[in-house]
Amino acid sequence: MIEDISLCVPGDSGAMLRVPAWRLDSGRPGPRVHLQAGVHADEIAGMLVLHKLLPRLIDAAEKGLLRGCVTLVPQANPLGIGQFRQGRILGRLHEPSGRNFNRGFPESLAQDRPVGNLAAWQKALAVLAADADIVLDLHTDEQALQYVYLHQCFWPAGQDLAAALGAEVAIIWEGDSDGAFEEVVIAPWLAEGRFEGRLVSTVELRGQGDVSDALAQQDADGIYRFLCVRGLIAEPARLPSWQGRAVPIGHMETVFAPATGVLVFERELGDQVQAGECFARIVAVPGDPSSEHRLVAPQSGLMVTRHGDRLIQAGAIAAKFTGSEASSTWTSGALDP
Known part of the structure; x- marks a missing residue:
């Protein structure tokens, strides 16, 4: 029922690095879901959230409650996770190139020309998520309220995600964001103009220091409820009405x-x-x-x-x-x- 689909990507030293990943596939009709954390390797909260969520999803699958399939990548960035300097992890930027790990994802996943280590990792991660209907990319800010970041084509349908997580703010964007992961995933959907049943969101899990069992369990429970409402798990779930505020990015x-x-x-x-x-x-x-x-x-x-x-x-x-x-x-x- 659970399959290890870990990726191997070239590291900056030339050695191959592992990206741990798992997939649960029910073999039944249902949404295809991709959950990942740690694209910026210094954003730890989501790693613990998915660590707590995976056993619960396995349990649901074993009970026959899973519909469709779900992929989890709890620690997505093996390049950044090793960038410790003077006792601190510097995970936002790729040190050899100075590039933001969450910018410049490939516009086309079909290209097969030689690329550098950073681009090879980005392409491998994007390919893993390419066939999903629902993608949650878990991040954190420096110090922050919990908020979700959604393209305008997913609003107001995405209020269920904000409600499930108890997010206080939803930032609604349009246009482009310099090749962030989220943008690359939705590019073919925008071309098709078909958004029903689909959603991609960058989820900001508060601040970088907000890592605890209590918060991680709260967020894992929220994602689980959201996945129930979206039909991945055949289990009843009720969401509170969302009381936050939606803000266009330009505001x-x-x-x-x-x-x-x-x-x-x-x-x-x-x-x-x-x-x-x-x-x-x-x-x-x-x-x-x-x-x-x-x-x-x-x-x-x-x-x-x-x-x-x-x-x-x-x-x-x-x-x-x-x-x-x-x-x-x-x-x-x-x-x-």
Whole structure:
């Protein structure tokens, strides 16, 4: 019933690396689901979520409740998982090339020309998800509320995912995001114009430090309920009505640090901050009161994410807010630069 479908991809040293993956296939009609975590190797929460979810899915399959099939890739990035430097994992960027692991996925999976290690890994992961109807890509932000990131073609149908997870915000995007995994998966669907029964979402499981048995179990339970509602598991499940807020990506406000210094937040995640209100300060020269920079909200909104360290570099993202109108600074592409 459970099949080991682990991938082997070339590492930066030339040695082959394993991407652990499993598939449960009922042999019955039903949705095809792909669940993965750790594309950015320093985002750990989703790895524990899928670790807890897999035994429950196996149990459902053994009881004859599984319909369709489900693939799980709990630790998707063997290139990034080895990038430890001075005791910390640096998993967002591919160190040899400086590229974001979740950008530049191949536009075509049919190409068979020689590619580098990073592209080979990206293609292998995308091929694994290519025949799925439902794809959840589990990530985390630095410090954040839980939110889901969905293309506009999946909204409002995707409210069931937001409700199942208890996500506080849904960010609705359109256009392109520089070849992120999610974009590559839905590209053929956009060409077909067929979205019924399909969904792809980047799920942001709060912040990078929010890793615990309690939170992982809560999120695994939420995904399980969602999969029941979507017909993968023949088990009744009820979802609460979703009480969060949906925000077009162009309405999200990103505030950048004007200087390097000590970052002091005056408001918390989830706080409603008014336009012009100071939510944080940067002390550029400790000891010099005149060196303080006040960071203010460009418009009224909910603080969704904030910088994880309390020493910030000029130009880094200090915080992101929901907005009720178009942001004056957003142009196009992904939410993060």
